[in-house]
Amino acid sequence: MTKPIERYNPRVEEPRWQKAWADARSFEVSNDDPRQRYYVLEMFPYPSGRIHMGHVRNYAMGDVLARYKRARGFNVLHPMGWDAFGLPAENAAKQTGSHPKTWTYANIDAMRTQFKTMGLSFDWSREFATCDVDYYQRQQKLFLDFLAAGLVTRKKSKVNWDPVDETVLANEQVIDGRGWRSGAIVEQRELTQWFFKISDYSEDLLAAIDGLEGWPDKVRTMQRNWIGKSEGLRLLFEMLPSAATAATSIEVFTTRPDTIFGASFIALSPDHPLATELAAADPALRDFIAEFHRHGTATETIEKAEKLGHFTGLFVKHPVKPGATLPVYVANFVLMDYGTGAIFGCPAHDQRDLDFARKYDLDVIPVVLPDDADPAAFAVGDEAYVGPGRIYHSEFLDELSVDDAKREIANYFGARQVGNRPQGVVETNYRLRDWGISRQRYWGCPIPVIHCDVHGAVPVPDADLPVKLPDDVTFDRPGNPLDHHPTWKHVACPICGEPARRETDTMDTFVDSSWYFARFTEPHAADPTVPAIANAWLPVDQYIGGVEHAILHLLYSRFFARAMRKTGHLGMDEPFKGMFTQGMVVHETYRDQSGDWVLPVDVALEGMGDSRRAKHATSGAPIEIGSIEKMSKSKKNVVDPDEIVRTYGADTARWFMLSDSPPERDVQWTEAGIEGAGRFQQRVWKLVHEAIEIEEMSASSETPAAEIEGIRKLIHRAAQAVGEGIEGLRFNSAVAQIYELSNGLAKFATTLEAAPTANGAAALSEGVAKLVQLIAPMMPHLAETCWVALGKPGMVADAAWPDVDPALLVDDTVAMAVQVNGKRRGEITVPKGSSNAVVEKEALSLDAVARMLDGKPPRKVIIVPDRIVNVVI
């Protein structure tokens, strides 16, 4: 090397290229571009004010794909916006006195700046926040259209009340009895709420999952389980007359009508109307129900073992055993909001029923015989038998399979009458409930409805949209500021003009994120979408986000697509063709001797393996190294992206995030890892300069053609493999391919420096130029700087993906492993496509093989052409 190369300086180069891309509007996309479209979208963030490493990983992945697809000639839509409504803004208002709007937009500005330093290829001209009036006005329009189309309903319902956030939570937002955001124990309250009728689409949402081939199986399974379809029978039991109630029958839902001959009791939910009625005259039952409500859903995980019941004194007729009766209990394990809120218990074949029967000493009658069991000996102990088998002890169902018996008994009850109704009706039930969207909050999209004493809930006329949030609100007392506002809610009824009240509830923020992907296709349109344009872009080709949204957000968005289709805003049912859930960013945790968490930047590490020790970087106090966990502020195991960008540059951060782990798995952030990524950045830079200098050297000899071909094969194979890796979102293997190419080129450059050749320099130049293009999606700034250094025209961001010469992907000769009895003993190199006879002869003549054969002929020789030889002796 004749002169030292200056180090690549990302602090200078990165801002320079970010400006160049912005000036050239490189990533702004036109809806009129005739090229094939590709829509890549990462889940938009909540504007907390600072980006974190999880964002860096998420958006780096999407950016690689977007830049790659651009290089492949697609018209790529890659937008960015803000999921900007929600409670933190109100909490900040309470704590700091700043207005939610001010706080939110300031956060957005800060995060936008941070995103820009990452060099992400977003079309910023399409940016919006869900709290923009422009956006939520259109969301109100969608609400009204859904309402008109019968997709919205208002009903009184028991709701999950979060006492800390003072708001209602959807079932899905309650995790282990606690609010998903506040962590407070959730209480039950009864309120009138607005609902989207997502359950109308239960079957459709379930069936369509089969077609979502670009989704992870895991997510598809989670959605199926969430929708929770089960097929069963609604069955009427006639009651023995009782003075306690006028009711004459109890309706149950069961998926196991085949076990009816094994029934030994009826159980009602504590919330069942009949239970409520009976409790009025039965203090003990009243206490039982009250006790149940005290526990509610909150402690269900703890008390799951204990099945408790209260006998009502009522009996029903056994529907298939004339003269027999079954006792009616109220039981704590029966849910009111699933099926009919009542069940029949068959203890032999349901674990819960068995636990209950053992406790209250009820009959356990087995009626399903496992296939190889002895009917005389088979008995149920502490474990119910829920598997397949033959029905027995069941008269006309005997000998049938479980499935056949279900059909038979359904027909039997279908043909009988109780009162004026069939005794049994086949019914499909879903776990999926309607989506309650009412929130008693200020910082959300106002529900555009006016309540009139005469006309009830009246939609706000389209012409009166938007219903804007008032700016002059205060947060000095609990509850909803919209409700407290002196004037905002007082309006005239749109029908009669008499004084009326605005709906003061706002929408669940999941509504905001259920259609933003559609809005991005034409973000400034007067209507929510321009269907022709939205339909051209959607579905999103590749959606990328965290697995924590695998159920709710994706299910709601799928519902929205259907609802928007029904109301003419969209033309497809499924919004996301490809879905990818990336893993988290994790880091070791550190604690000092008083048990307080310590930031990684304050920790000094030494040693390795079991002898690793940590101490405080400044005080030297000992630090305990804890488990590796998701980065979180509470455990302080966080690394600040700004800091990383300042120290190493955005490219290095992106590269490390992509290189270290498969994208769907968690990636462990390590100092060593980021440093290694930084070194690679410098190696590329150095290699580019070596290639330039070698080109300028005078060549006295020629590199042998075979060697040149070897290099060119390396180059073209890497290009091929990197492309395939990115297409398959296997970024880590694409990175490995780039490393191999770079190592190979560096080695070649070293030999050329000693003995320069013209043809060698040309091959090296080709390789380095292609290398720069291959790294461009991942380290775009470095690639641009190298591109200029190599004297290439324009920007690499606009360059086409390198062509691959298919001829260079195949070899004339092939190395075949030679095994003896399945164990590798050597290798032969033969022309590709060699006949088995040639291969066998070569293989058998290997020393190692000949030695093991010891003069005897092989028993068998298996040859997989061009792959492997196995000699069996």
Add this chain to the structure above:
RNA sequence: GCGGGCGUGAUGGAAUGGUAGACAUACGGGACUUAAAAUCCCGAGGGGGUAUCCCCGUGCCGGUUCGAGUCCGGCCGCCCGCACCA
């Protein structure tokens, strides 16, 4: 409890049923340096012979196969999701 996934060197991880450990990180040795950093070269699954040879090896046990990290069955362990849904 039910459902899904995963178990490979010190570490992250590669391997259409066909040469296990690519690539990276960490580590060790060497070169350069007054020294260090950086950089470059070399080594490396374990064990034995110490040369170029042999044995063992992808959580454990068994099976299918000429051949199993990969497929099948049964265990063990970890992770994720759902959780009284009749």
